[in-house]
Amino acid sequence: MAPRVLLVEDDGELGAQVVAQLTRAGFEAVWWREGRRVVEGDLAGVRLVVLDVMLPGTWGLDMLRDLRAWSDVPVMVLSARNETADKVRALQLGADDYMTKPFWPEELVERVRARLRRPVMARGEVIEVAGLTVDRGARTVRVGEERLELTRVEFDLLCALAERAGEAVTRRVLVERCLDPDRDGTERTLDVHVSRLRKKLGALAVVETVWGIGYRLASPEGP
Numbered sequence: 001m002a003p004r005v006l007l008v009e010d011d012g013e014l015g016a017q018v019v020a021q022l023t024r025a026g027f028e029a030v031w032w033r034e035g036r037r038v039v040e041g042d043l044a045g046v047r048l049v050v051l052d053v054m055l056p057g058t059w060g061l062d063m064l065r066d067l068r069a070w071s072d073v074p075v076m077v078l079s080a081r082n083e084t085a086d087k088v089r090a091l092q093l094g095a096d097d098y099m100t101k102p103f104w105p106e107e108l109v110e111r112v113r114a115r116l117r118r119p120v121m122a123r124g125e126v127i128e129v130a131g132l133t134v135d136r137g138a139r140t141v142r143v144g145e146e147r148l149e150l151t152r153v154e155f156d157l158l159c160a161l162a163e164r165a166g167e168a169v170t171r172r173v174l175v176e177r178c179l180d181p182d183r184d185g186t187e188r189t190l191d192v193h194v195s196r197l198r199k200k201l202g203a204l205a206v207v208e209t210v211w212g213i214g215y216r217l218a219s220p221e222g223p
Helices: 013-024 060-068 084-092 103-116 152-163 171-178 187-201
Strands: 004-008 028-032 047-054 075-079 097-100 126-129 132-135 140-143 146-149 206-210 213-217
Touching: 013 028, 013 103, 028 187, 047 060, 047 103, 060 075, 060 084, 075 084, 075 103, 084 103, 084 126, 097 103, 097 132, 103 213, 126 146, 152 171, 152 187, 152 213, 171 187
Parallel strands: 004 028, 004 047, 047 075, 075 097
Antiparallel strands: 126 132, 132 140, 140 146, 206 213
C-alpha cells in the first residue's frame, strides 16, 4: 500500500504541483485546502503531514499544537517566513521539519522520503530504545534483566522522550504531560527532574539539552 501523506495547503497551483510530485514518487496524497481541527479519523493511514502555516480557517501552527496533544505523526511545516524565531516556534510546537517558500516540489518529496525512513515509535505498551525496555502498561524500565527504579515523573519523562527518540521534545510538552500543574508544573522543576533522570540513566542513554527547545533522548553513540 502506498504511504499516505496529508497535504494542508491553500495555494492551488503549489498544492497541485506537490500532489503530482508525491503521486509520481509513489505516495498517496490527500489534499486539504483550508485549516481545520484534525480528529483521529482524519489521520487513518497517514504517515506524514505537510502543513502550510498561512491557511484560511485556522492558522497552521494552531493545527499543529492541537494535533500534538494526541498524535505523534511526523509534521513538516511550510512557510514563507524564514526567520529563526519562526522556525524555533514551529519546532517548539512539535514540528519535525520546516521548509521555507518558495521551494521545489522535488525537494519536498525527498524530504518526505528522508523523514519516513526514520523510525516512528508506535503507541504500543513496550518501547525498546538505547538498550532500555520501557513497559508503559507495567510502568517498568529494564536494562536486560535488571530493573531501573524511577519516580512517577522520571518514568513519564523517559516515556515522552523515548516515544520520539532522537528528536527534540519541547519543554512545554514535557511540562504538560509529566508534571502536576497544582504542585510542580514549572519548567524550572522540569530541569530538576531531568537532572535526576540523567543520573539514574548514567551511561545507558543520554538526555541531551536542545537549547531554546527542550530535550532529546539519544544512545551514547548519538541519536
